Amino acid sequence: MILSVDELQFLYRNRKILHEIAFSIDEGEVVAILGPNGVGKTTLLKCLNRILNPRGGTVHIDGENLSDLGTMEIARLIGYVPQRVETGRLTAFDAVLLGRRPHIKWDIAEKDLKIVDSVFKLLSMENLRLSYIDEMSGGELQKVAIARSLVQEPKVLLLDEPTSSLDLRNQVEILAVIRQIVLQHKIAAVMTMHDLNQAFRYADRFILLKGGKVHAYGGAEVITPQVIEEVYGLPVVIGEISGMRCVVPGSPVWDCKISYAASK
């Protein structure tokens, strides 16, 4: 067990956003956090590495309780890729080098440069090394952000909707890379997602949030049409195309209901 969460609770202005959150993840696993907009997916992600401070509950990484650790120590265990990546007049190499911050005392050493170089190779983006990030495309920028979190040498990677601003090809590429790195380096990844089909393809486990609580948690078997309808509030059909599970939202009857309601 690389990450275990128990009784996690988060309050915003005394309003319960998340409560009774509990799950655990093994190394080599990719976990998708699913649920409708505003249910607290991103909040949950941020509570895991203390960008937000949970009100109660515990998070253990590799047996260590996060509340016993300092911010720098946490940053050496957990990498984070935000939904929106800020740019500036920086080269990709410098932007990724920043990920070494938790390991730097006064200044970067040769070792840091080597690790950054290695991650550039891993993500096959050596050609971007000296490109300025304010001139990059969304896909390239996302890779830079992922590279930055990887040079932290984390045990757990958190990604907030890593594919939300990417085209089809980049979406698949990024998720496949994450999948492969998680297996190869025996870490774990937790990501918030909207696309259930992609979740099916690239995640091993699923956390479905509803009303600030874990509604369902487990492998692909927990995602049934019934559970999806309970969480998202619409009927779906789950089928298989070329051996891949697919979720098709809505039904003719439901579509009619919606358009009837809209016409009134």
Add this chain to the structure above:
Amino acid sequence: MHFADGAVPEDYLVYVRRKYFWIMGGFLLLFIMFIYSISVGAVTIPPREVLQTLMGQSVSDAWDSIIWNIRLPQALAAIVAGAGLSVAGVVMQSILRNPLGSPFTLGISNAGAFGAAFSVIVLGTGKMQSSVANAVIINNPYLTTMVAFIFCLLATGVILLISRIRGSSPEVMVLAGVSLSSLFTAGTMFLQYFADDTQLAAVVFWTFGDVGRVKNWMELGIMTGVVLLSVIFFIANRWNYNAIDAGDETAKSLGVNVEKIRLIGMIIAALVSAVIVSFLGVIGFVGLICPHMVRRIIGDDQRFLIPGSTLLGAILLLVSDTAARLIVSPYVLPVSILTAFMGAPTFIYLLIRGYKR
């Protein structure tokens, strides 16, 4: 995780080396301008003799006196003040995540000026006379600076509060700066209105920021000490500022305590502004333009941006002051008039070009 197959990329080292060359070039330019600035004026002293005098070999008594008592302190004051204002500007731009940040645009300089004026007129920490060159003689630099600092902190507190409530978008910060500036300018005008003729003339002269005002090695010493220590502090925090530039969330996920870094950084930047304002008056725009000029040349990486801005601030204010002394010679202009002439168009340019970072 384990990454073992990396090598130090040669092209990156070349790229970094180029930035170091820019910094070295800056030092060289500063040195040349320093000698030139001491050499020119009503009496021209050849650069070689300037160097000789500075090394302690007296060439002539008259030159000794000009250099040691007038031109050297003025040149050093310009260097220290330029460096201080510029480094304060670059740090404010980073920690407020706002390209229009600087002690002047946020109203912090004017707050300090009011504090210093208040201290001199009401608390009597300075003596006034109506002469252009030395309008105010500060008897108690510690108290004057302290009061200026308190008002700078007050303005900084308001800025931080607003940025917390409304976010530090450029628009919000500029408007906050405008309102704080006019508030404290009104305060200074209030003091002027109740001043007698001599005091009034003194305060008016005094509000023109002028590096020629420092004729006293102790004041120069205090200024140098504060600026030097803050530059060291800011450089030590360069990775934290880089992290904040990447966004608050990213910074936090990298273990940076964003709130603490922001608060301490703003307090130190306010202190630098306070010290400079209380000895030299309000010198605008240096803290705004220098960082942007440096960004154009060596980019946004704080490792080079902070030392680069410090250097360019020193160079720019020294050059401006030298120009201000020569431009309408034999009259000597306060340097703040010149920086305002340069700064205002730059500010407008930044607004027009868009300030996306």
